[in-house]
Structures are given as C-alpha cells and as structure tokens.
Amino acid sequence: MHVCGIALTIFHYYQKRHPFTEFDRYMLSTLCLFLACKIDYFKFQYFDFIEYYYHNRKQGRGRVKPFDEIKESLKENFIDLEFKVLITIEFDFDIDSPYEYLNIFYYQHRKILFDKVMLNPDEAKRKMFEVHYKFFIELAKKFIYDSYIHPFCLYFPAPCIAAACIFISADLFLKTNHQQESNIIDVKLLGSQILEEYNLKSFLEVEITDDPDINLVQNHAWLNLLLPVERQQNERVSMVDVLFLQNEILQKIADQVNTPAKQ
Incomplete structure (x- = not known):
C-alpha cells in the first residue's frame, strides 16, 4: 500500500500541472506505479509494466496488434512520459506516504x-x-x-x-x-x-x-x-x-x- 500511495501522489502531481487531454491516463498510472516501485527499491523489468499496460488497454478496443510488434514503440512512449513526469516532480524522490x-x-x-x-x-x-x-x-x-x-x-x-x-x-x-x-x-x-x-x-x-x-x-x-x-x-x-x-x-x-x- 505504501508503494500505491507514492504512485498516487506522483499521479496527482502530474495531472495537476497537465490537462487530461495531454496524456494517456492508463499509461500515466502504470508509469507512476513503476516509478513508485523504483523509489521503494522494488525490482521490476520495464517491459513487465508495459505489457501490463498493453493488456489493460486492449480490452474493449477491438483488434489490436500483438504485443511483440508494438512493444518497442510503447517503450518509447513510456520513456518520453517518464521524462516529463520526472521533470514535473523535479526529480524529487523523497515522497512520503x-x-x-x-x-x-x-x-x-x-x-x-x-x-x-x-x-x-x-x-x-x-x-x-x-x-x-x-x-x-x-x-x-x-x-x-x-x-x-x-x-x-x-x-x-x-x-x-x-x-x-x-x-x-x-x-x-x-x-x-x-x-x-x-x-x-x-x-x-x-x-x-x-x-x-x-x-x-x-x-x-x-x-x-x-x-x-x-x-x-x-x-x-x-x-x-x-x-x-x-x-x-x-x-x-x-x-x-x-x-x-x-x-x-x-x-x-x-x-x-x-x-x-x-x-
């Protein structure tokens, strides 16, 4: 729960400064959870979270490309959003929960x-x-x-x-x-x-x-x-x-x- 608290705080930080139309909320929430895990010293692979995002987003969206075909492009999107989030929180990882x-x-x-x-x-x-x-x-x-x-x-x-x-x-x-x-x-x-x-x-x-x-x-x-x-x-x-x-x-x-x- 402590990790979820950190993730939710990061999410609120970012969405306070950026309108919802500028980002994918599913991707942001997944990324915030990934950052919270890193802050709290949990080790996960980047692609584990990207795949988690992919399976959650494809539900109800009709036909989508297989994960292996788009995982690299998804990774680029995640890295781009991660950089924006880090700038928003000013690389301050001292987040209480x-x-x-x-x-x-x-x-x-x-x-x-x-x-x-x-x-x-x-x-x-x-x-x-x-x-x-x-x-x-x-x-x-x-x-x-x-x-x-x-x-x-x-x-x-x-x-x-x-x-x-x-x-x-x-x-x-x-x-x-x-x-x-x-x-x-x-x-x-x-x-x-x-x-x-x-x-x-x-x-x-x-x-x-x-x-x-x-x-x-x-x-x-x-x-x-x-x-x-x-x-x-x-x-x-x-x-x-x-x-x-x-x-x-x-x-x-x-x-x-x-x-x-x-x-």
Missing part, C-alpha cells in the same frame, strides 16, 4: 495497548482484542486510500493525513456494532464496550483546548510521539490540520458516493 506513518502508529500504539491487554487473564478476550484492533487499523487503511480521491497529498504532510484517517477509523469503530456470523465467531460487542473491558477510554486519548488561538498552533504531543516526523518543529503534526482533513475526507467520500453515475 500516509501508509508509512500508519504502520509506525500501528507498531508503537499496539505495543502500548497490548502491554495493558496482556494483563487480562482471559485468553479469549485477549485474542478478541487483537481481532478488533486489526479491524480498526484496516479501516484506517481504507480511509487513507479514499483520501486520494482528492489531492490532499499535495497540500498536507503524510502524517496529518494518516492521523486524520486514524481519527475517522477510531470514531467509526466506537460507534460500530462489531457482529459477525455466529458460525465464524461469536461476538456482539460495541467498540466502546471492548475498550472498557481493558480500562482503555479510547484508542485515541486526544485533548483539544476550546481556545481557537491555541488550537491554531497546537501540535499534539501524543500524535507526534506515535507519528514521528524528522522535520522542523513547525512542520510537525498540527491538530488543526488533522481535524480539517478528518471532515474534508469524509465529505469527499460522501460526494463521491452521492454523485450519480454517468450513463
């Missing part, structure tokens, strides 16, 4: 929680907590993916996006009736009840002052502890940005759902 910070949060926060959870003598409840905690993290991953509907990645640091999606996930988790088929697992617990069993008030113990002036400059120490950012102090996770993003991401998802499909 919210998924990276969600993983940091997961491993650090999980340790804090499980130090308390393991004190519970009931093994079944300990296992149940693990199941629900993974569900909580998976929800956050889905909201990060949905955040790319809009180019938030161009305007907000990756830790802010990760934190906003963690907030959304935590809020929904506490309001959701976690019930599965009885033949799979016998559980019917509200998220808040699950937490109360372990004397944990919330996955996220966040205190926000009512003073808007303080909120404007507040960098929440708890989030910055669990979402570390190696930057200047004024570039750390800002709570006002996180809360703004939380609402915006939900609104964009709602807009997408409510938009009628084109006939």
